Amino acid sequence: MQTDVRGLRLTTSSAAAAQHIDAAVTDFLDYSVGASANLKKALDEDPSFALALCFRAYFMMMLEMRSVLPRIKQTIDELEQRLSSLTRREQLHVAALKAWSEGDIIKACSAWEVIITEHPHDILAMKLHHTLSFYMGQSQVMRSVLAGAIDEWNDATPGYSYVQGMYAYALEECAEYAEAERWGRAAAAGNPGDLWAIHSVAHVLEMQERTKEGLAWLPYTPAQWAQKNPFKAHVWWHGALFAMAEGDTDRVLSIYDNELTSVNTDNYVDVSNQGALLKRLELMGVDVGERWSNLAAFSKKRINDHMLPFRDIHFGLCLAGDGDLEAARQHIGSMRTFAAGKSGWQAESMNRIAVPLCEAIVLAAEGHADKAAELLWPIRHDFARIGGSNAQRDLFAQILCDAAVRGNKHAIARSLLAERVKARPDRKDNWTAYADVLASLGETKLAEGARGRAAKAAHAGA
Template sequence: MSHTGADALLKYEQAVDDLLFFRPRVLDTATSVLAASPRSVMGHVFLAYLGVLGTEEKDAAAARPALARFRSGLDEDELTPRERMHLAAATAWLDGDVHGAGALLGGITTDHPHDALALFTGHQADFLTGNAPRLRDRVGGALGAWDEDDPHRGPLLGMYAFGLEESGHYERAEQVGLAALARHPHDVWGIHGVVHTYEMRGRFKDGVRFLDARSEDWAHGTLLTVHNWWHYALFALESGDTARVLEIYDASLHHQGSSAVAMELLDASALLWRLYLARNDQSARWNRLADAWESRGVGAHYAFNDTHAVMAYVGAGRVTEAERLVRDRQRWAAGADPRVSNRDMTAQIGLPVCRALIAYGKGEYDKAVDLLLPVRDRLNAFGGSHAQRDAVQRTLVEASLRARRTGLARTLLSERIQLRPVCPYNWSAQARLEEALGDPVRAAASRERAAAQASA
């Protein structure tokens, strides 16, 4: 810990703990490291990582010159190899190379598997780039070096649970996530990992019971509170309780006091979009949400955020704003540095998805299908989780049904039902397909199955 005094070291350790448990004070704690030791290398690295983890363009824009100024006056030959690798990783990420930063962080944890900061930031890089195998194995590869009684083994188990879930190991993920919570009940990332396993297995009632039982640990005062409320709302939506969904939306996802940060706005968009696909008119909420996206005034930074901004514009009937965003991102991608991860994420996935959402909103369902089909198996490449990306997958299903492309709809729904046989949405969509195919008996059976699952 070069240029880091004893007091700053204690504050750094507290900042790592705050980061692992998603405490809102983490920025203040990290800043206090530099107040105690202004030249602390890892203090500057920590703040640089905070500048990118939230996917906020303005935070990265502020952190980039700050780290550059610090490095310009630094003799890096005096530093440890690990500190130099952290500086390289933070610089790469600030320059837009999230994949390169993830690789550098992986090198750190190979040599230093106890580096919790490298593990956490690498885990988030894997999440933001949709790399499920690394999301699992980055943490799994380090866990063997950790003692059972290490106080930070718990949050590592929570991270590992999420990686296991995104890789399809649902039972193992639930087991590991619960082990994490046995150590630290307030581990909101561990709670989040377990909740994902219930979502992916159609255990909606179990998910509600789980979140209700642990509400004191996640429902307020964390950086993940809004996202976990989003999961709660998804469970309510599958159960057919739209009133509860909107109650959660208004109280926790988006309201007058909400901050216009991308990570929270995209949860609001993703929830309302599911209602939009179900022809549930929420124009007033859409307009307030679209205003919040518009007020940010950000450029191309993270394609996953852009698609959720477009959802809001389309949902509000503001197609002109959605099309303006697409034109801006197309111009940017044409001239962007190929080393910037978001260039390919935008050009290859983000733009086709945004155009498909616009086409869907304009009633051009065939066009929406044609735009989504080529990318549906590669959606992970622009980040997010399976649960988050399902909003786009459902858009393809709905577009195929409305375009009366029944062969495609049958294929898509068969895929979904074989993978998730307990999912009321899948069966209600299957009922609509059967009606389009002229089979009222099978349609009625599918509707009954959807209703039974919703109320089970």
């Protein structure tokens, strides 16, 4: 029996294996490319090291590809045969892995929650719970679990900054921006390489429309982040949003072409970040050229995967963005089939939100913006159920707004834009669209007021 760097028991007799898994966990939390290599070293030292086998399977799950599931099942079968020889914490990791691989993310999170409650220093369970809760849009859960554990940490606990960064993000998603910024900046000061902490502060700056501060916060180049894993593209995506708000669409396209696409590999095409950015540019009236085609080609291969509703929506977005509406319809059909007759978060999120969102995107692309608006309007308060961040989901609010405006659903558009200018009071595009809608409804005075606000707005964008 060995222990990890935070004193948690590990079922292995190899001290070297324990050290390698510590390094792998650190790399995982740090979004460094070395995590897999360190994990391999741990398993080379002790091929039966249960937590390392579990961690390797977690990594495979993070690829979000159905094709890896048989291999993960093999690992689970092997571990289940010797569960009694493992610690309770390791047994719970196996249970979490099994639930996740079977598509029951809530059950997986429950197992990680038990681990965190009993072992608040299990940072692997913490990070996985945080990530998967984020995938489900469960901001309050993220915050609650971290709030319950963070007092057990301090500067002397290895990896404290990662916990601070996670807590910062959870607070930000719960709109507690001042506290989120305080925790996020402390985390980034403690570990300048912690992308999640950097990202948490970027979210605060995004939600508070502090775009110039945002651009200054994210000056990182591909060379500086050469050793970071593909998550760095998402942080660059935030930089692109700040540039977009400043109206600098050339800079946005440059970030797309140079930073975002710099992380592409054969097995990783960044559909969510890239597709979302292209769609936002199009909603601003920018011609994105042929950039959809690569994303659509990749999305076409994933039509039947359905690992996450959030990802499925982006596959649909990219297929429709490229004009391949037949493939987009095929994808929607496959989503329906996948979720039919099933219960649980994944199926419900798919049926209630992801399918209508994809339908609306296709309807709008076919020229039926009015029908798209009608489809999205009743479900708009439930967009959080597809997961992702508030900033990411704002794209779907923008798509609804655009559909209502283009589909001449004036009353809906007025309501949406009235809400939007309050949430984003310094965005010229919002005020201009609001003024146009008010004018269409004959509300001249309010329209004049909105036009006046548009003229004074510090930022472009929506």
